[in-house]
Amino acid sequence: MSEEQPRAAGFSTRAIRAATTLPQVRQAPSTVPIYQTVTFGTADLAELGDILGDRTSGYAYSRIDNPTASALAAAVAALEGAEAGFAFGSGMAAIHAAIVSVVGAGDEVLATTAAYGGTRALFTGILNRLGIRTRFVDATAIEGVRDAFTPQTRLLYLETIANPSLAVTDLAALADEAHRRGVPVIVDNTFASPYLCRPIELGVDLVVESATKWLGGHSDVLAGVVVGNRERIAEVRAIQTDTGAICAPFSAFLVLRGIETLAVRMERHCASALALARYLEGQEHVERVLYPGLPSHPQGAVAQRQLLAGGGMLAFDLGGREAASAFIDALSLPERTASLGSIKTICVHPPSTSHRQLDEAALKAAGIPAGLVRVSVGLEDVEDLIADFAVGLAAARSAVAA
Numbered sequence: 071m072s073e074e075q076p077r078a079a080g081f082s083t084r085a086i087r088a089a090t091t092l093p094q095v096r097q098a099p100s101t102v103p104i105y106q107t108v109t110f111g112t113a114d115l116a117e118l119g120d121i122l123g124d125r126t127s128g129y130a131y132s133r134i135d136n137p138t139a140s141a142l143a144a145a146v147a148a149l150e151g152a153e154a155g156f157a158f159g160s161g162m163a164a165i166h167a168a169i170v171s172v173v174g175a176g177d178e179v180l181a182t183t184a185a186y187g188g189t190r191a192l193f194t195g196i197l198n199r200l201g202i203r204t205r206f207v208d209a210t211a212i213e214g215v216r217d218a219f220t221p222q223t224r225l226l227y228l229e230t231i232a233n234p235s236l237a238v239t240d241l242a243a244l245a246d247e248a249h250r251r252g253v254p255v256i257v258d259n260t261f262a263s264p265y266l267c268r269p270i271e272l273g274v275d276l277v278v279e280s281a282t283k284w285l286g287g288h289s290d291v292l293a294g295v296v297v298g299n300r301e302r303i304a305e306v307r308a309i310q311t312d313t314g315a316i317c318a319p320f321s322a323f324l325v326l327r328g329i330e331t332l333a334v335r336m337e338r339h340c341a342s343a344l345a346l347a348r349y350l351e352g353q354e355h356v357e358r359v360l361y362p363g364l365p366s367h368p369q370g371a372v373a374q375r376q377l378l379a380g381g382g383m384l385a386f387d388l389g390g391r392e393a394a395s396a397f398i399d400a401l402s403l404p405e406r407t408a409s410l411g412s413i414k415t416i417c418v419h420p421p422s423t424s425h426r427q428l429d430e431a432a433l434k435a436a437g438i439p440a441g442l443v444r445v446s447v448g449l450e451d452v453e454d455l456i457a458d459f460a461v462g463l464a465a466a467r468s469a470v471a472a
């Protein structure tokens with residue numbers, strides 16, 4: 071009787087097996103690995119079913135959960151003082167999931183007038199079409215917010231430091247007002263980052279953050295995060311599973327890398343922003359400087375109580391659109407681009423960029439004058455920035471005189 075030899079696998083089979091054999095690593099890597107995989111093998115069908123059915127923890131499919139994205143969510147949750155989190159492919163994806171995890175058709179949202187333009191567009195566009203009505207309120211006037219709640223209000227949506235007015239919201243007081251009415255609160259903490267402020271510790275229910283900004287810190291990655299308690303994050307995760315907006319593994323890796331240096335970067339961003347704000351305050355033709363670290367800031371007392379420092383963002387009013395564009399166009403160091411929270415200084419004219427969706431009346435209501443310049447202060451030498459700004463101010467003066 072001839073015994074059958076086991077069949078030798080063919081070349082393609084061996085190539086796939088060889089190229090997907092995991093290295094045996096007993097030592098822990100010093101950084102979180104990039105789990106660039108869509109699927110994860112399970113012991114048997116029962117285990118796969120349990121993971122997909124949320125009956126056991128584990129990974130099955132990277133749209134639902136990915137270890138590198140989970141590591142980012144856990145890191146931000148830890149820094150924000152929250153129980154749990156979920157990492158998204160952008161700040162807007164995080165904001166969308168957080169909002170629709172709380173409200174549905176027929177509900178009403180109270181949102182700060184000074185919200186980021188993209189967030190306002192989400193409220194007035196898609197969410198409005200889906201039957202979620204939003205009323206905008208000045209979140210710096212607590213009385214006004216108190217009067218704006220109705221029996222249909224199901225969510226209060228705020229920003230720690232508003233974009234671009236740099237208004238500082240009294241989160242503890244407003245969370246208290248909302249909770250007394252059984253209304254949960256979501257706060258966009260992008261401008262502050264957990265280095266400056268931790269809204270969960272002030273009573274907020276969900277914190278959303280564009281990790282594209284200070285957390286990533288280098289203008290090379292788009293990502294977003296939502297953090298909160300386990301129950302709320304389970305709801306957010308459920309929305310995400312069906313909409314598919316999870317953070318890509320490489321993006322999560324880049325944000326984790328940014329977070330390692332968040333504190334040292336923020337110290338320098340804050341120190342340079344304060345120096346620039348002080349310089350600008352003394353300049354002719356600068357009508358107003360808005361910086362949470364200056365005693366002249368309208369919510370200076372709230373900022374002192376709520377923020378570790380003044381932050382890396384400042385804004386100033388040059389009195390008109392022409393002066394603002396002449397200033398920005400004359401600069402040589404800052405990039406003429408959108409975004410913020412980078413190693414490089416970025417100067418923008420919000421009415422033409424982040425808030426281009428707003429008409430004149432809405433700009434006024436959001437506290438955005440036509441001549442506003444918003445600065446995200448980078449890590450360049452501050453003396454170089456001041457010298458460059460002096461050139462910009464001279465150009466703004468000539469534009470107005472001409």
Ligand SMILES: Cc1ncc(COP(=O)(O)O)c(C=O)c1O
Nearest residue numbers: 160161162186233260280282293
């Ligand atoms: C305050 C704020 N929140 C959210 C976002 C949206 O973030 P992303 O561009 O990562 O979607 C931005 C973008 O500029 C922002 O400034």
